[in-house]
Amino acid sequence: xxxxxxxxxxxxxxxxxxxxxxxxxxxxxxxxxxxxxxxxxxxxxxxxxxxxxxxxxxxxxxxxxxxxxxxxxxxx
Amino acid sequence: xxxxxxxxxxxxxxxxxxxxxxxxxxxxxxxxxxxxxxxxxxxxxxxxxxxxxxxxxxxxxxxxxxxxxxxxxxxxxxxxxxxxxxxxxxxxxxxxxxxxxxxxxxxxxxxxxxxxxxxxxxxxxxxxxxxxxxxxxxxxxxxxxxxxxxxx
Numbered sequence: 070x071x072x073x074x075x076x077x078x079x080x081x082x083x084x085x086x087x088x089x090x091x092x093x094x095x096x097x098x099x100x101x102x103x104x105x106x107x108x109x110x111x112x113x114x115x116x117x118x119x120x121x122x123x124x125x126x127x128x129x130x131x132x133x134x135x136x137x138x139x140x141x142x143x144x145x
Numbered sequence: 146x147x148x149x150x151x152x153x154x155x156x157x158x159x160x161x162x163x164x165x166x167x168x169x170x171x172x173x174x175x176x177x178x179x180x181x182x183x184x185x186x187x188x189x190x191x192x193x194x195x196x197x198x199x200x201x202x203x204x205x206x207x208x209x210x211x212x213x214x215x216x217x218x219x220x221x222x223x224x225x226x227x228x229x230x231x232x233x234x235x236x237x238x239x240x241x242x243x244x245x246x247x248x249x250x251x252x253x254x255x256x257x258x259x260x261x262x263x264x265x266x267x268x269x270x271x272x273x274x275x276x277x278x279x280x281x282x283x284x285x286x287x288x289x290x291x292x293x294x295x296x297x
Binding site for chain 1: 169170172185186187188189200201202245246247253256259275282283286
């Protein structure tokens, strides 16, 4: 992994069209500003994981499986 | 209003509909859901889309899986849910649900990292994608009687 040191107000550039600026630094968090073309999706990594998980969870589920799990959760 | 669901055609009162201003990740245009309770699958609940019949998420209250569950709400979530100022204890009108994933032939998992949070008072909902969280988005459900109090 490429590691770059930056201060508040400094930026780095990805390719020709994407710029990432350090807006604010606190002891626990870094606030980043992203300038990118509209067609470039910018998304927090954990949101990406949730997207994938939601897509899987939206798949059809059989009523048998639901009742089986429900019985387990009820301790039956 | 009438909606079509897995459990047949249902009549839903407008006040039973939860509004999701931002939808859910991957389903951003789905902004209205109802929460269906059915005895045979209790404590599992069905979060049914009002707009799309085939879209539903089976959920379970996080406290069923993890009695000590702690939810971290950011101010943006509080705004969506119509909650008072940050710092106040999330009140009892909140319902925090882990979405279940039934993988074919595999283990069933619960998304404890990103619960769906409903405010029963304001009828608002959102999926809270937590950061710096000890919880997993694929929390494995143990066989009967072996539910672990460790949730991560």
